[in-house]
Amino acid sequence: MATTAVTSAEIASEAPRSDFGRVLAQRERRFAAALLAPAFLALLATTTFPLLFLIYTSAFRMDLAMPFTNGFVGFENYRTLLADERFWTSLLVSLVYTGSTVALQVIVGLALALLVMDMKRGQGWFRVIAILPVVLSPAVVGMIWRTFMLAPEFGIVDYLAINAGLGSKNWLGDPTLAMVSVIAIHTWQWTPFAFMVLLASLASLPEDIYEAARLDRASAWQRFRRITLPLLRPAIVMVIIMRTMVALTAFAAIFTVTAGGPGTATEILNLYAYRKSFTELSIGYGSALAVALLIVTIIISGILFAMRRAK
Amino acid sequence: MTAKRLRVFALLAISTIFLLAWAFPIIWSVLNSLKTDSDVLAYPPKLVFTPTLEAYRDVLFGSGSILPNLLSSVIISVGTTIVTMLMAVPAAYALARLRFRGKRFAGFYVLATQMLPPVGIIIPYFLVLRNIGWIDTYQGIILIYLSFSLPFAIWLLVSYFEDIPFEMEEAAYLDGASRLKTLWRIIIPQVRGGIAVTIVFVFLNAWNEFLFAVVLSGNTVRPVTVAMFNFVSVEQTLWAKLAAVSVLAMLPVVVLGVVAQKHIVKGLTVGAVKGGGRR
Numbered sequence: 001m002a003t004t005a006v007t008s009a010e011i012a013s014e015a016p017r018s019d020f021g022r023v024l025a026q027r028e029r030r031f032a033a034a035l036l037a038p039a040f041l042a043l044l045a046t047t048t049f050p051l052l053f054l055i056y057t058s059a060f061r062m063d064l065a066m067p068f069t070n071g072f073v074g075f076e077n078y079r080t081l082l083a084d085e086r087f088w089t090s091l092l093v094s095l096v097y098t099g100s101t102v103a104l105q106v107i108v109g110l111a112l113a114l115l116v117m118d119m120k121r122g123q124g125w126f127r128v129i130a131i132l133p134v135v136l137s138p139a140v141v142g143m144i145w146r147t148f149m150l151a152p153e154f155g156i157v158d159y160l161a162i163n164a165g166l167g168s169k170n171w172l173g174d175p176t177l178a179m180v181s182v183i184a185i186h187t188w189q190w191t192p193f194a195f196m197v198l199l200a201s202l203a204s205l206p207e208d209i210y211e212a213a214r215l216d217r218a219s220a221w222q223r224f225r226r227i228t229l230p231l232l233r234p235a236i237v238m239v240i241i242m243r244t245m246v247a248l249t250a251f252a253a254i255f256t257v258t259a260g261g262p263g264t265a266t267e268i269l270n271l272y273a274y275r276k277s278f279t280e281l282s283i284g285y286g287s288a289l290a291v292a293l294l295i296v297t298i299i300i301s302g303i304l305f306a307m308r309r310a311k
Numbered sequence: 312m313t314a315k316r317l318r319v320f321a322l323l324a325i326s327t328i329f330l331l332a333w334a335f336p337i338i339w340s341v342l343n344s345l346k347t348d349s350d351v352l353a354y355p356p357k358l359v360f361t362p363t364l365e366a367y368r369d370v371l372f373g374s375g376s377i378l379p380n381l382l383s384s385v386i387i388s389v390g391t392t393i394v395t396m397l398m399a400v401p402a403a404y405a406l407a408r409l410r411f412r413g414k415r416f417a418g419f420y421v422l423a424t425q426m427l428p429p430v431g432i433i434i435p436y437f438l439v440l441r442n443i444g445w446i447d448t449y450q451g452i453i454l455i456y457l458s459f460s461l462p463f464a465i466w467l468l469v470s471y472f473e474d475i476p477f478e479m480e481e482a483a484y485l486d487g488a489s490r491l492k493t494l495w496r497i498i499i500p501q502v503r504g505g506i507a508v509t510i511v512f513v514f515l516n517a518w519n520e521f522l523f524a525v526v527l528s529g530n531t532v533r534p535v536t537v538a539m540f541n542f543v544s545v546e547q548t549l550w551a552k553l554a555a556v557s558v559l560a561m562l563p564v565v566v567l568g569v570v571a572q573k574h575i576v577k578g579l580t581v582g583a584v585k586g587g588g589r590r
Contacts, residue, residue, distance in 0.1 A: 135568035
């Protein structure tokens with residue numbers, strides 16, 4: 001959808017009456033269809049078909065451990081879900097997890113980007129180090145944090161806590177601390193992403209506006225509030241959208257660190273659907289939970305995209 | 312000028328703290344992988360120790376070696392990358408450069424598929440694969456990986472295709488080259504850089520994927536991110552070995568990440584900056 005030049009297709013469409021033009025346009029359509037077909041077939045098979053099948057299975061009782069009880073149940077899974085306290089807890093955990101990690105990533109990422117922007121030297125270090133957490137597997141990240149960083153009386157975090165006079169804490173065994181820990185780990189891994197995007201965006205802002213603002217004796221804070229923030233808004237909103245989608249369906253890090261525990265303290269909706277389906281083997285109910293997650297995702301992304309358009 | 316010097320000092324302190332916080336868990340794992348178990352467990356933590364490659368020797372060549380798992384990871388990631396690119400390059404070209412009815416819808420469809428929660432895809436997929444006997448196979452895992460790698464690759468590539476001037480293919484086309492020939496000879500070489508970046512991303516994502524891998528892997532096909540769990544059990548954790556496995560699992564992505572660092576940032580920001588700039 002670039003705006004440049006005139007293409008053969010456009011020449012063709014300018015002369016729709018001529019046979020030559022029609023043949024060209026038709027050929028272009030066929031060529032496009034041939035190029036798109038493999039990818040679209042694969043996408044249909046791996047995303048659309050599973051989605052339809054998921055909605056279908058959510059109308060069944062499908063228990064791999066007790067197959068003799070299986071059968072069509074209509075909306076029963078959804079009725080169960082609405083009365084299921086564990087579902088509501090996991091939804092709340094999801095929202096707390098997503099909201100706090102995204103907010104932290106944006107705030108810390110933006111603060112750091114502003115800081116690094118002013119640095120004359122050492123920017124390169126930030127760029128290289130920041131890439132590391134982002135490319136690592138969340139499963140490996142989770143494993144490292146669970147063992148070498150957070151293990152009681154052995155991990156570095158506990159060592160620091162003891163030396164700071166806080167005493168040894170059960171970082172992953174206490175419900176509140178476990179939640180704080182998984183939020184911290186997610187924030188640790190993904191703040192560099194927000195940082196890099198916002199830094200790139202900051203670097204692309206026009207310098208002359210700032211010059212003009214300085215001549216008008218605008219303070220640093222005023223320049224930030226009145227110029228930087230509005231200009232960065234599209235990038236910030238985009239980071240929020242991208243990070244929210246990922247945080248809502250985060251899995252590997254929480255799974256490796258706490259597996260949702262202790263109890264259900266860190267069990268986000270995604271993890272609950274997984275546990276129901278693959279640990280407790282009630283696939284039908286697990287499907288209903290996954291559909292619920294999909295609906296939540298659609299609602300939240302709808303709100304976010306509306307935010308993106310609004311001024 | 313003391314205020315300015317104070318500012319510089321504060322800047323330096325803050326940045327050092329952040330750089331350390333980001334790098335430390337990784338550095339610490341590398342250090343632990345070079346220790347013996349008793350050194351890993353030492354309190355206070357040991358920064359000075361006699362390094363040994365024992366842990367690496369054990370996890371690579373000892374009993375329960377993770378070499379087969381590393382191989383699984385390589386096959387899955389390379390396989391996913393090849394299949395994805397073969398499908399994504401033509402599709403992205405069509406979306407970026409050709410005119411046809413339903414193009415906006417096609418673009419929207421690709422974007423929308425990215426929003427499906429993975430757990431929703433894996434439940435039905437598991438049922439189907441179980442029926443056709445594709446659990447614990449490479450083709451089963453690679454196929455499902457297309458669900459996230461294809462939309463991502465297509466969107467990234469579209470942004471690169473859109474940057475090429477139209478005149479070039481126009482000239483080639485008017486010279487009588489066929490569409491396909493024009494694509495292959497003229498367009499592809501122009502986006503070589505973009506294709507390389509996309510390959511890096513697709514490989515990284517496939518290497519790092521975990522949820523699908525956990526559900527679909529068995530004894531034959533078990534990537535290293537899943538096999539890592541063998542080193543942590545309720546009774547005991549094999550500390551140095553776990554560290555060694557983590558480092559081996561990190562190695563390819565860290566090397567790729569650092570080498571392709573500039574391009575990765577561009578790839579990450581393409582969506583954010585472009586998506587924002589359009590409105």
